[in-house]
Amino acid sequence: MKKMIALFTMLALSVSTFSFMLGASAADNAAESAEVYLVPGYYYDDTSGEKQYNTVTGATKLTEEQEAAIFTENVYLAGESGEVLPDPQSEREDWSFHGWWYTVDAEIVYTETVPDAGTEDVFLYADWRNDFSLPSEPVPPPAGDEEETMRNYMRITHSDGDVEYIELFESVPDALNAYKKVQFYNEYFLFSPGDVVEFWVSGIYPGEGATRAPQMVVGSFSIKLESTDYSNTLAYLERVDPETGNPMYINEPTDGAFFRYHDEQAKVFRIYMRFHDGGGNLNVYLEHLPQYSADDYVQY
Numbered sequence: 001m002k003k004m005i006a007l008f009t010m011l012a013l014s015v016s017t018f019s020f021m022l023g024a025s026a027a028d029n030a031a032e033s034a035e036v037y038l039v040p041g042y043y044y045d046d047t048s049g050e051k052q053y054n055t056v057t058g059a060t061k062l063t064e065e066q067e068a069a070i071f072t073e074n075v076y077l078a079g080e081s082g083e084v085l086p087d088p089q090s091e092r093e094d095w096s097f098h099g100w101w102y103t104v105d106a107e108i109v110y111t112e113t114v115p116d117a118g119t120e121d122v123f124l125y126a127d128w129r130n131d132f133s134l135p136s137e138p139v140p141p142p143a144g145d146e147e148e149t150m151r152n153y154m155r156i157t158h159s160d161g162d163v164e165y166i167e168l169f170e171s172v173p174d175a176l177n178a179y180k181k182v183q184f185y186n187e188y189f190l191f192s193p194g195d196v197v198e199f200w201v202s203g204i205y206p207g208e209g210a211t212r213a214p215q216m217v218v219g220s221f222s223i224k225l226e227s228t229d230y231s232n233t234l235a236y237l238e239r240v241d242p243e244t245g246n247p248m249y250i251n252e253p254t255d256g257a258f259f260r261y262h263d264e265q266a267k268v269f270r271i272y273m274r275f276h277d278g279g280g281n282l283n284v285y286l287e288h289l290p291q292y293s294a295d296d297y298v299q300y
Helices: 002-033 064-069
Strands: 036-039 042-044 051-053 095-104 107-111 122-130 153-157 163-167 182-185 189-191 196-201 211-213 222-225 237-240 258-261 267-276 281-288
Parallel strands (some): 036 122
Antiparallel strands (some): 042 051, 095 107, 153 196, 189 267, 196 258
16 A cells, blocks of 8 residues: 555656646747747839738748738748848838837837847837938937927827827928928827817028918918828828818918818827928828827827
């Protein structure tokens, strides 16, 4: 009887030890199986309408079966942790690569090297931007986040009555020259249904401080809501009368303009604005950022 008890005890210990080793081995294998993937994206040809895939030269592309297993299309392996990431290639005209990004704790993070995957797969997405909206030599933003410290900003009146000021950055060093093309942009912000936005800029129009744009300049006044295959500003903004809230003719000359966000869902955007003809003509392009959700958005 004692021999049987001893044998049973040894067997139980052996099973427990094997189970522990098996669990540790499974955890090790899970950690080893985590990968960093590159997702350069795709687009639709303007002429044929066919889907075209961007590429990553020098990186190993996954098979269709491997892509199906991770529910992602057009995927490459990124390489070893710490290695410099390659630039993707695209034959799409007027679009430029602006870095690789991924999410960390619901925040967008850009990286130039392969991050550590840890125990979960990491997906790095290519940030492609239309050359119309691509900023060059951005001016560092001034300190502070109040209206008084901002030279250029958006004033958003939310549907609940709250007012939010979001800074706009100058993207060319001669942005104060009113007779050259001037562009402003911001990083990320949230539009909710019914929000009304105004654009205030400094150095373009006469006078001190910021002025609501656009203004009539030498008989010139026009507004154009830019659209691309990627993002249609017309689908998101409409010009409205600030007194009645009713839609109005987009090119009616007034003291600045008010735009209402009329999409049914809250979404996160990046905005670009160009001034022409001394500031009398304003082009606006809203770039929808699907990598953000309204729930993930945090205003800094």
